[in-house]
Structure formats: C-alpha cells, structure tokens
Amino acid sequence: xxxxxxxxxxxxxxxxxxxxxxxxxxxxxxxxxxxxxxxxxxxxxxxxxxxxxxxxxxxxxxxxxxxxxxxxxxxxxxxxxxxxxxxxxxxxxxxxxxxxxxxxxxxxxxxxxxxxxxxxxxxxxxxxxxxxxxxxxxxxxxxxxxxxxxxxxxxxxxxxxxxxxxxxxxxxxxxxxxxxxxxxxxxxxxxxxxxxxxxxxxxxxxxxxxxxxxxxxxxxxxxxxxxxxxxxxxxxxxxxxxxxxxxxxxxxxxxxxxxxxxxxxxxxxxxxxxxxxxxxxxxxxxxxxxxxxxxxxxxxxxxxxxxxxxxxxxxxxxxxxxxxxxxxxxxxxxxxxxxxxxxxxxxxxxxxxxxxxxxxxxxxxxxxxxxxxxxxxxxxxxxxxxxxxxxxxxxxxxxxxxxxxxxxxxxxxxxxxxxxxxxxxxxxxxxxxxxxxxxxxxxxxxxxxxxxxxxxxxxxxxxxxxxxxxxxxxxxxxxxxxxxxxxxxxxxxxxxxxxxxxxxxxxxxxxxxxxxxxxxxxxxxxxxxxxxxxxxxxxxxxxxxxxxxxxxxxxxxxxxxxxxxxxxxxxxxxxxxxxx
Amino acid sequence: xxxxxxxxxxxxxxxxxxxxxxxxxxxxxxxxxxxxxxxxxxxxxxxxxxxxxxxxxxxxxxxxxxxxxxxxxxxxxxxxxxxxxxxxxxxxxxxxxxxxxxxxxxxxxxxxxxxxxxxxxxxxxxxxxxxxxxxxxxxxxxxxxxxxxxxxxxxxxxxxxxxxxxxxxxxxxxxxxxxxxxxxxxxxxxxxxxxxxxxxxxxxxxxxxxxxxxxxxxxxxxxxxxxxxxxxxxxxxxxxxxxxxxxxxxxxxxxxxxxxxxxxxxxxxxxxxxxxxxxxxxxxxxxxxxxxxxxxxxxxxxxxxxxxxxxxxxxxxxxxxxxxxxxxxxxxxxxxxxxxxxxxxxxxxxxxxxxxxxxxxxxxxxxxxxxxxxxxxxxxxxxxxxxxxxxxxxxxxxxxxxxxx
Numbered sequence: 001x002x003x004x005x006x007x008x009x010x011x012x013x014x015x016x017x018x019x020x021x022x023x024x025x026x027x028x029x030x031x032x033x034x035x036x037x038x039x040x041x042x043x044x045x046x047x048x049x050x051x052x053x054x055x056x057x058x059x060x061x062x063x064x065x066x067x068x069x070x071x072x073x074x075x076x077x078x079x080x081x082x083x084x085x086x087x088x089x090x091x092x093x094x095x096x097x098x099x100x101x102x103x104x105x106x107x108x109x110x111x112x113x114x115x116x117x118x119x120x121x122x123x124x125x126x127x128x129x130x131x132x133x134x135x136x137x138x139x140x141x142x143x144x145x146x147x148x149x150x151x152x153x154x155x156x157x158x159x160x161x162x163x164x165x166x167x168x169x170x171x172x173x174x175x176x177x178x179x180x181x182x183x184x185x186x187x188x189x190x191x192x193x194x195x196x197x198x199x200x201x202x203x204x205x206x207x208x209x210x211x212x213x214x215x216x217x218x219x220x221x222x223x224x225x226x227x228x229x230x231x232x233x234x235x236x237x238x239x240x241x242x243x244x245x246x247x248x249x250x251x252x253x254x255x256x257x258x259x260x261x262x263x264x265x266x267x268x269x270x271x272x273x274x275x276x277x278x279x280x281x282x283x284x285x286x287x288x289x290x291x292x293x294x295x296x297x298x299x300x301x302x303x304x305x306x307x308x309x310x311x312x313x314x315x316x317x318x319x320x321x322x323x324x325x326x327x328x329x330x331x332x333x334x335x336x337x338x339x340x341x342x343x344x345x346x347x348x349x350x351x352x353x354x355x356x357x358x359x360x361x362x363x364x365x366x367x368x369x370x371x372x373x374x375x376x377x378x379x380x381x382x383x384x385x386x387x388x389x390x391x392x393x394x395x396x397x398x399x400x401x402x403x404x405x406x407x408x409x410x411x412x413x414x415x416x417x418x419x420x421x422x423x424x425x426x427x428x429x430x431x432x433x434x435x436x437x438x439x440x441x442x443x444x445x446x447x448x449x450x451x452x453x454x455x456x457x458x459x460x461x462x463x464x465x466x467x468x469x470x471x472x473x474x475x476x477x478x479x480x481x482x483x484x485x486x487x488x489x490x491x492x493x494x495x496x497x498x499x500x501x502x503x504x505x506x507x508x509x510x511x512x513x514x515x516x517x518x519x520x521x522x523x524x525x526x527x528x529x530x531x532x533x534x535x536x537x538x539x540x541x542x543x544x545x546x547x548x549x550x551x552x553x554x555x556x557x558x559x560x561x562x563x564x565x566x567x568x569x570x571x572x573x574x575x576x577x578x579x580x
Numbered sequence: 581x582x583x584x585x586x587x588x589x590x591x592x593x594x595x596x597x598x599x600x601x602x603x604x605x606x607x608x609x610x611x612x613x614x615x616x617x618x619x620x621x622x623x624x625x626x627x628x629x630x631x632x633x634x635x636x637x638x639x640x641x642x643x644x645x646x647x648x649x650x651x652x653x654x655x656x657x658x659x660x661x662x663x664x665x666x667x668x669x670x671x672x673x674x675x676x677x678x679x680x681x682x683x684x685x686x687x688x689x690x691x692x693x694x695x696x697x698x699x700x701x702x703x704x705x706x707x708x709x710x711x712x713x714x715x716x717x718x719x720x721x722x723x724x725x726x727x728x729x730x731x732x733x734x735x736x737x738x739x740x741x742x743x744x745x746x747x748x749x750x751x752x753x754x755x756x757x758x759x760x761x762x763x764x765x766x767x768x769x770x771x772x773x774x775x776x777x778x779x780x781x782x783x784x785x786x787x788x789x790x791x792x793x794x795x796x797x798x799x800x801x802x803x804x805x806x807x808x809x810x811x812x813x814x815x816x817x818x819x820x821x822x823x824x825x826x827x828x829x830x831x832x833x834x835x836x837x838x839x840x841x842x843x844x845x846x847x848x849x850x851x852x853x854x855x856x857x858x859x860x861x862x863x864x865x866x867x868x869x870x871x872x873x874x875x876x877x878x879x880x881x882x883x884x885x886x887x888x889x890x891x892x893x894x895x896x897x898x899x900x901x902x903x904x905x906x907x908x909x910x911x912x913x914x915x916x917x918x919x920x921x922x923x924x925x926x927x928x929x930x931x932x933x934x935x936x937x938x939x940x941x942x943x944x945x946x947x948x949x950x951x952x953x954x955x956x957x958x959x960x961x962x963x964x965x966x967x968x969x970x971x972x973x974x975x976x977x978x979x980x981x982x983x984x985x
Contacts (some may be wrong), residue, residue: 015776016893019912020886026919027882031875033926037833038871045834048819048827053847199629200851 054208057196061189062152063173064217066166066180068226069259069438074162075180077152077173077217081135083127087119089145096143103138104130128171129153154180158226160268161233164284165224165260165436167384168271177282179222179436181384189217223259223438228252231549233264236523239542240266243528249286249415250542252550253520255423255511257439257446258432260381261519261550263287263416287379287386290412291524294491295349295473295535296509297370297408299425299460302342304369305357306456313343313459319352326400331355331407347466349473349488351407358406363397366405372451373421373431375411380433389413408489419522422509425464425485426517429457461485465514468540477510477540479548481558485517486510486543488535493527503527508539512547513559521547605960607887611880612938612953618877619861619939620649626849626864627857627941641857641941648943652950659954664962667955668902671724674717675746681710682753697933698757709944711754711762716948718750718766719773719913723905726777730901734778743770744787760798761932765917767791772912773905776892812930826927828853829860832867833874833926840870857941859933862925878922881937885915888956895963903959910952 037045066075083104101108104127111126118124128151130138135148154169156162167178175184192214197206232250240248245266252262269281283289305311322336333352337344345353358366370376376391390412393401404410413421416434424431429452439446464485467474474488489507492499506525511517523539523546532538551558624642631640685691685698692700692707700707725733725743732739747770751763771791775784815823815830832848835841846867849856856864866874888911895904914937921936923929935945938953 015778016889019772019776019908020889023882023885023889023915026915026923027878029928030878030919030922030926033923033928034833034866034871034874034878037830037926038836038866038874039838041830042834042837045831048816049831049835049847052828052831052852053850197847199847205847205850 053198053200055196055198056193056211057204059192059194059214060150060152061191061214061216063154063169063189064187064219066187067219067221068224068229069221069261070225071221072226074156074158074222074224074226075166076155076157078155079132080129080151080153081132081148082125082129082151083135083138084123084125084147084149085115086145086147087115087121087124090115090143091119091145093144096141099141100126100138100143100146103134103141154271156271158229159270159272161264162224162226162229163268163271163282164265164286165222165263165383166271167284168277168282178284178384179220182382182436183220187217187220190215221438222436223254223257223261224263224436225261225553227553228262228546228550229264231553232262232546233268235542235545236264237266237268239525239538242530243525243532243538244530245525245538246527246529247285247289248523248525249289250523250546251286251415251419251521252546253419253423253434255426255432255517255520258420258423258434258448259438260416260434260436262546284383284385285526286415286524287381287383288414289526290387290389290414291505291507291526292409292411292491292494293413293418294408294489294505294507295351296418296487296489296507296522297411298346298349298354298406299464299487300369300373300421301354301358301366301406302346302463303425303452303456303460304361304365305342306459307369307453308361308365310360311342311357313341313463315342316340317342317345317350317353317356319345319350319356322352324352324355324403326355326359326403329400329403331403343463343466346460346463346487347469347472349407349467354406355403358402359399363393363402366402367393367397370405370411373424374417375413375421379414379416379420381416381436383416383436386416387414389417408491415522415524418507418509418524419520422511422522423520424452425457425461426511426520427457428454461511461514461517464510468510473534473536474508474510474540476536477508477543477547479512479544479551481560482512482548482551482556483514483560484510484512484544484547485514486540488540490533490535504533506533506535506538508535508543510543510547512551513556515559518554518556519547519550521550603961604957605887605891605964608884608953608956608960611883611887615877615880615938616649618865618873619936620645621843622861622865622868622939623857623941625844625868626846626861628844629850630856633851644943645941645946648946649950651943652947655947656950656954659951660958660961662958664903664906664955664958667720667906668724668727671721675721678710678714678717678721678750679753681708681713682750685710685753685757697759699759706943709942711757711759712944712948714750714754715762715766715769715913716952718747719769719906719909719952721746722770722773723902723909726773726905727902730777733774734780737783740774740779740783740787743774755798759933761920761934764795764932765913765920765934768916769909769913772916773909776908777905810930812924812927815927825854825860826924826931829863829925830927832860832863836867836870836874838871840866840868840873843868858935859921859940860925861936861940862922866925877939881915881918881922884953884956885911885918887911887960888914891956891960891963895959898963900963903963907956907959910956914949914952 062077065073068074097108097111101111114126115124138146139148152173156166165178167175167180169175169180175181175187193211195208195211196204197208199205232252236248236250248266250264251260253259254261263286265285267281269276316339318339319333319337322333324331331351333350337348337350340348340350340353370391376388378386378388401410420434427448429450430448431451432448464487465483466472467486467488468478468484474486477484477486487509491505493503493505504527506528507523509522511520521543523542525538528538623645624639627641628638632638681701684701690702691698692702694700699709699711701710722743729739747767750766754763811822812826815826817823819827828848832853846864848867849864853860853863865877888907892904892907892911895907917934917937920929920932921934924931935942937949
C-alpha cells in the first residue's frame, strides 16, 4: 500500500538543504549566545546577580557588663527582640493588623501612625525590645513583612540603689548618664557586619564573608561595693522619709585609694523603668549639687592655724559673749562657750572661735588650706556633669569673707568634694584624686601628694574625734568598738539676698577607724522639714549606721577596745580566768 | 551475504529475542536518554527549594517527574511496536480528535485554568495539556495529507490551502485558551513540512507573509503580547517588572561561567527565577553546570534533529513518503521547540510558555515527547530494515507483544 503514484517524487535536495542550514544557524546562534552570556558578559551579569541577593547584615555586639568591685553585676545587657516591618508587604496584610496589635498591646491606630507615613521605607520599627518568647509569638502569626531584630537591653539588677552612679543608656544602647556615659566607648560593642546571600524570600542561604568581626563591649569593674551601696541607700532613704527631707546624698570613699565605695542619693529612680526618667530623679546630686559646707569646713581652718605655729590644740580662744561683730555682720555661736581651746572650737563647733582664728592668720595661708584639699576644683573622678563648686576670693580679701570661710560660708562644694577633702585628713595629709574604678596594683597616683604635714592631719583628726565624744555635737555618729573622727554641719540655705531662717542643710563628714582611717563618709541631708535639722541629729545617725555596717562588711578591725561591748566570748574568758 | 543483510538479520534476531535496545538507533537513543536523565536531575535540583516551600516535600516535583518519565518510557515502548502504517491510516481521525479535545477544554468542569490559560483537560486523576497532544497529531495528519495529496500540494493552490484551513481552525481554538506559543510551533511545523513536501515557492512566500501579518495583528490587538514581544530586546530597561524573569535567567547564565557553580548550588532557583523547573530549566542548567552543559544540551538536540532529517531523507529515498514527512515533522517540532525554549532562556526570543523537550517538568510534554522519539525510532527501524519490513515487523510486533505481556 505504500507504493505511490508517479507524482511522489523525492523533493529536490535544495529544500532539505535549506532546512539543515536553518537548523545549523539556529544551533550556532544558541551556541554563540551561550558563550556570550556565560563568558563574555559574566561580569555584568554576576554583578547584577550580586546586587539582587548579596546583603550586608549586622552582627549584634552586646554592651559590656558593669560590675562592682567584687564582680557582682550592676548592669547587664539582656537579649531582646525588636519587631520591624517592611511597609510594602505589611500594608498589604492590613486585615491582619489587629492580631499583631493585640499581641504587642498596641492599637491598630498606633500601627497606622508608625507605618503608613513611612510606606516608602524598607525598615520601620513597630515595637522595640520585647522579650524573646513574645517575639516568637509574633513570628508565629506569620504576617507578611514582619521580622525581628536581635538587640540588647540594659538591665540594672540593683535598680534605684546604684542608679545615679551607673546612669543609663538610651533605646539604642548608647550611654546617656553616669558611668554608662563616661565609659560608653569602652562598654559599647562594635557591631560587626557580614555579607550573606539571601533567597528571594529574604532568608539567609549562605554566609559569604565576614566583613567586620563584632567586638562585644568590654566589662567595666567599678570601685563600688554593692553591699555598702545597699546599706547606704537604705539608711539614707529611711532618714529622708523620717525627716521629710527634700533630697540627700551620701558618699563613702576608701581613704587609702580614693575609690568611691558607695554613692547614693535621694530621690532616686528605677533605671529599668523609663517612665521614671526625670532630671530631678536621675541627677547624681553627690557630684552635681553644691552646698555651703558650713561647720564641716572648720577642721581645715584649724589645720591652717596649727600649721602657722601660732596655735596648738590647747591654745585658748575667748569666744565670749558668743557673738562676734565684724563691721555690720554678726557671727553667732549656739551659746556662749567662754574661753575654750582650739580643740573645743571643733568639738562644740564654735563659729566665733573659728572666725577669730581665721582672722589671725595670713590670708594666703587660709586660702591655701582650702585650695589644697580640693575646694574649687573637681575631684578628678571624671564623672559626667561633675561640678567644681565655688571657691573664689577678691583682692584684697575682706575680713568678713575670711571670717565666714572659717566656718564654711561663702564657698560651696559637692558631697564628693567634701569627702575628698576629708580624705586628706584621713590620709595623714596626703591628697588623692577620687576614682570610680579600682586602681591597678602599680598605680603611681596612689602614693598621692602630701599637701598637709602628717602631724597636723593627725592632730586635727584627734580633735575631730572629740566631736563624737560626750559633749560634742556629733555624739550620734559614734560607733561602738571603733574610734570615729568627724564633724557636723548645719547650714542655713542661701536664698535670694541672704540666708533662710527655716531651710537647712544637715551634714556629717567623718572617718573611721580614727586611729588609721580606712573609710571616709559624707552624709548631706537637704532641707529636713520635720523640725529637726542639726547635722548631729539628722546626718550623724545615718553615718553611724552605715559606717558601722561598712566596717564590719569590710572586715576592718575595731580600734577602740575600751568602748567595746562585753561579748559572750569575753565573758566566758573572764569566767574561766577569774576566781570561782 | 551483503553487509546490509547481516545487519538486518542481526536486528530481526535481536528483536525476536525481545532485546529492544539493540535494535534502536543509537544516534537517537543516546542523546534522547542523556537529555532525559539530565533533565530529571535538573528538575529535581531546580525545584527542590520551591517544592519545600510550597508542599513541604523537597522532592515533590522530582518524584512526579520521575513518574512521568517512567510513564513516558512505557508509552514509548508501546508505541515503538506500532507499525507506521497504522499512524498513516489514523491521521484524519487524530486531527478530528485534536479538534474535539480542544473543544472539550471549554466544557465547564473539564477544562482547568492555570495562570489565566485554559490549557489542561481534567481526565480523572490526569491533567492533559491538550496543545502538546495536538502538535503531535498535527504532524501525523500533515504527513498523511502530504502523502495523499502530494500532487495537489505541489501544483494547486487548493492542495496547499486545505490543510492550512484546518490549521487555522486549530489555531483559533488554541488562541482561545490562549496558547500563543503552541500556535507558533504548530504553524511553523506545518510550514516546514509543506516546504519539504514541495509546496510552491510563491504560495509559500505568500503564506509566510500572511502569517507574519497575522502574528503582527495579534500582537497589536493584545498589548500584553506586544509587551512580551519587545521586552526581550532590552530586559534591563525594566528589570523588576516586565523584564524580571528574563534578567534573572540571564544572571543565571552569567553566574555559570565555564563549569557552573556546581550541581545544587544555583541561587537563581531560590525564588529569584520563576518557573525554574519548567520553562527556565535551561537557565538553571547553565548556572549549575556552566557553559559546558549548555553547549552539550544544544549539541544533543542538534544531533537528534539532524538525525531525524537524515532518517526522513532515507525514507524519502525509499519512497516511504509518509515516514519521511513524519520524520521531518517530528525533527522540526523537537528542534523548533528546543530552539524557542533555549532562545527564550537566553533572551534572543520573546518569552513563550514553551517547555524544553524531554527535560522540562510536565507530564503531558514528557509523555508526548517520548512518543515522538518512539516514532522517530520506529521510522528509523522500518527504513533501516528496508525490504523485509512488512513481513518481519508484523512478526516482530506480534511476538513482541506476546513475549512481553
């Protein structure tokens, strides 16, 4: 059946030839194009490809911890997640917004306000810093365009106790106040970056290269002792509540190194709760707020007097009748002390006595007595926002100003400055800069600078011990078992054009053990408003409670065996040794 | 005994023993099987991420394609035993079946619409892509027509225009789906076969002009086709919208370089390149296996096409014109579809939804292409065994059946 009629002649070979030529041409076209794309244009094409799926991704670097001197954490960076969206995809899924809003405790209108004006952007945060398990729930909603970003949030385990020293960071983990600010570049990690290959759904498929390694922030060890910090905070706060004070500060320094062991203020705030961030709360009053040191300055007047050679602790000064007139100004004592020794001037805190001593001295010597212990200059602590107080004089220096400087008026200091000045007395006349970081073993600064003769410093300390003894103004600062040297201060607050009659600052500055001081402490209570305002009644009890606890916590041996209460051990020894 | 006689004896003897493979033409089998296997591996590689994303099963498409390949080979095996004269007789019925199948698409419940095109016929568990079958049937029909009306085709306008009218009807139905790519391939096959069938040059050129005019009008009437027709010239002008697919394909080539980025390492398949396992499989091959594999694939297709033309010419010399036209038609079809697909992948042709024969993912295309290869092999076998064909083939096919059932 396949034999066909004569009409079925084979076609001319030329027709098949045309087809073969077409086929070969097509094949050659494809082959040439393959070479063209695969080899000749590969650079352009690969570049285009890379532009589409190579992305630089940050590698989060957490901020360093802040630790106290014993390695207890004071500030920690905890991982949190921030929710961000790609507006284009997210807006398309508008009907799912109520679900994510409910989970994040937001309103849909909040979301709209955040996202809709930024619809052209590629990245919009909708909620910062949520805990990881909530973040997992958000992702489980599988709403298009929603992603997470790992971030770190600062957490302060001590809360308000160390808030002022530590300061805080902002939402981007940058230090804003306190040590967080001062040591920001030390603490702050340097985020790294890496090049990754992403698929079209935005998932990382491959890590191409590490562009920059992430350097986590370094830990910062502070000189603070968390235990002393708690103790000081608790006692200061108790007193502030009891005396209805406006504010208060307390500072404890290690007198051998200049380290700040504790620094607390009232009012305080919880740095973990950003709603409490108000300037009045987070100001570190111990370094930013100045007051006139009042009677707490008298030991420096007396030191100048002893150094001049004109006075010994026993030199008598006539303070009768308890009032001293210089020009139009009257200087008052609490009562007429009569003829008293220099030592008693300190013990009883006689303004008249101190003024008379000051006026008898060479003005430059008087000036140096204050300048050398750090009045008018910052403490060198490097704390952000620290002020230097006011310490100036005019030439010539009027007598009334010299007289008032003798009992601490006309000059202003911070609590930290006053503590530093007392550290010179505690250190047998050596002056040390204040520091918030523990010193390294071979720190040359620790040797300090001798700014006051050793014997003078010891003599003044001895006089200050009488302040807390019977008959002194600061008996409430006494600590059983330890010798305490200190000075009370009760200052009228300077108000417009003079001094207020009903607003006071109560201060106690002291050190212990007085035989070989280890700790210096200053307590400043601003405006106690419950009727009691003497430094010996308001500030001294805080000193005693905190200092006694601190001495025991630091295992500092008692130096006053005579006043030591009879212990059970001592009793048993007595019984065993005594006659039956 | 002449050399030919020895070969014939050998062939019939081996066929008698049921050793099918030895009786097949290696010039067709080797390239076809190579393409088939490479295609299977690449479908698996190209679809793995997409499959996991869509179905949760990374090998979803690979498993299905493997089943299609098995079904295709089974079908091819069956088809190989059918003598060509059965096809010759079946031509007119097949073309009627084509029209019927295309009409069935428009019966609600039978036609399945995917991506805006009504291309699949739901036949129980199987979805049949009608246009693939239609292309095959058109080749069979035209080969028969050219045989029956050879005189008329060569000498009368009517002989030339009658089959063309049928083509136009089929084209209209295909355009209703719409499946523009299938129309192009079908028309080009028809023209190629007519050309080789001896249609007069003048008619041919008039027809060619008419067709070009028609294509142009279609493109203008449907602007999205016009856009498709022009973007391939400069896909980088709008790489994120109309040029998206093509730029992604071109990037795949550029990434491949000489030896490719390695099997499984394609990035473009990670959702950047749409249809990576179907229409743009070639781009993934070029990316993962490089220029070497791309050239190899092109050459393998070239071998198949040239072999088909050679077989056609051999049949023509033996005055077996049906088989000659069939071989020409099948060769043109496979070659044209491969050329268009690869050309689209490389940006030398406008984007068409055409599969790469024997390689792309898709059951209908795979099975129809297997049948086409089986037909080529059968023609080669029948023309090679020459004079003993009628007796031995009947014998072989009968024994083959009994032997294998």
